Amino acid sequence: EAGVAQSPRYKIIEKRQSVAFWCNPISGHATLYWYQQILGQGPKLLIQFQNNGVVDDSQLPKDRFSAERLKGVDSTLKIQPAKLEDSAVYLCASSSTAGSTDTQYFGPGTRLTVL
Amino acid sequence: LAKTTQPISMDSYEGQEVNITCSHNNIATNDYITWYQQFPSQGPRFIIQGYKTKVTNEVASLFIPADRKSSTLSLPRVSLSDTAVYYCLFSGNTPLVFGKGTRLSVIA
Numbered sequence: 310e311a312g313v314a315q316s317p318r319y320k321i322i323e324k325r326q327s328v329a330f331w332c333n334p335i336s337g338h339a340t341l342y343w344y345q346q347i348l349g350q351g352p353k354l355l356i357q358f359q360n361n362g363v364v365d366d367s368q369l370p371k372d373r374f375s376a377e378r379l380k381g382v383d384s385t386l387k388i389q390p391a392k393l394e395d396s397a398v399y400l401c402a403s404s405s406t407a408g409s410t411d412t413q414y415f416g417p418g419t420r421l422t423v424l
Numbered sequence: 425l426a427k428t429t430q431p432i433s434m435d436s437y438e439g440q441e442v443n444i445t446c447s448h449n450n451i452a453t454n455d456y457i458t459w460y461q462q463f464p465s466q467g468p469r470f471i472i473q474g475y476k477t478k479v480t481n482e483v484a485s486l487f488i489p490a491d492r493k494s495s496t497l498s499l500p501r502v503s504l505s506d507t508a509v510y511y512c513l514f515s516g517n518t519p520l521v522f523g524k525g526t527r528l529s530v531i532a
Contacts, residue, residue, distance in 0.1 A: 313467075342519075351511055351522030352468065365519055400467045410456050410515045415467025 311335065313416035315401050321422045327389040330419045334382070334403030340364075341378055342413060343386050344400040352400055358384065359407045391423045428512045433527040442499040444526050446512030449493050455514040457488060457495045462509045462525070472497070473515065502530045 314333040322328050334341050340359050344352035355374065357364040360381040369376070373392070378384040388395055398418040404411040429447040436442045448457065456475050460468035472479055474486040474495070485498040499506060509525040 349524070351525055353522070354519040357519060368519075402467065410458075410473065412470040412473075413468075413520070415469065417465070418467055 313401055313403055313414055315399075315416040315419055317419055318417065319420050319422075321424065322391055323424050324393055325390040327387065328391055328421060329385050329387045330399050330401075330421075332384045332386070332401030332416060334384070334401070335414055338403035338405050338414075339381070340404045340407045340411070341384050342402040342404075343376055343384070344402065344415075346398045346400055346418070348397070355386070357407075364407060388421075391421075393423050396421055396423045427521070428514070428523055430510075430512050430523065430526045432524065433529070435529045435531060436502055437531050438503055439501050442502050442506075442528060442530075444497045444499075444510055444512075444528070445494055446497070447494045448512070448514065451492050451514060457486065457492075458513055458515040458520075459484070459486065459497050460511045460513070460522075462511065463507075468511060468522075471510075499528075502528075504530050504532060506530050 316331050342357050343355045345355050346352040355369045356366040356376045358378040361378045376386045398420050400415050400418045402413040402415045404413045456473050458473040459471045461471050462468040472484050472486045474488050476488050479486045487496045507530045509527050511522050511525040513520050
């Protein structure tokens with residue numbers, strides 16, 4: 310079974326530039342998550358989708374971050390404009406349902422460096 | 425907000441059993457305890473989940489006392505490849521909240 314795919318794996322941009330990350334979840338998984346992981350810390354949930362609807366985006370900085378999951382499959386996370394403090398690894402995860410005890414399967418992440 | 429507390433780091437020699445304890449004084453009735461493992465440059469990976477007593481799988485065991493205010497992840501006979509960060513978290517409420525985890529270093 311193919312895992313969660315993410316691209317790009319690495320991205321370096323200057324502050325105030327825009328960037329987008331892409332995620333393809335495990336086939337058939339209805340729930341998709343985006344996390345931000347700053348060096349030395351655990352992942353922090355940014356947004357959770359159930360199919361193509363948003364379940365939780367309470368920790369998403371909506372003035373600069375946006376995410377969509379058109380057709381309930383792939384998802385993109387965008388930052389516009391980027392700040393230095395956005396340097397982190399952005400992880401995508403999926404689970405078969407939105408059940409809180411369901412196992413989340415994580416992708417390898419995209420490492421973003423903002424200069 | 426429900427919170428877990430676990431040691432920041434632990435060291436162990438290869439072949440030893442490692443026990444990582446997590447405290448969760450304010451665990452709710454419907455919360456499960458879940459452990460994830462994260463290797464460098466990878467996303468976290470599910471290890472084990474339990475509600476009470478003992479759960480065992482091919483990777484680890486999870487011990488949860490009757491009061492459920494703590495839990496212990498047990499890794500039998502660790503190897504160098506078990507060097508990773510281990511996260512204890514609740515999965516009964518959305519969203520999952522990851523702490524800083526426990527950084528386990530296995531030494532040859």
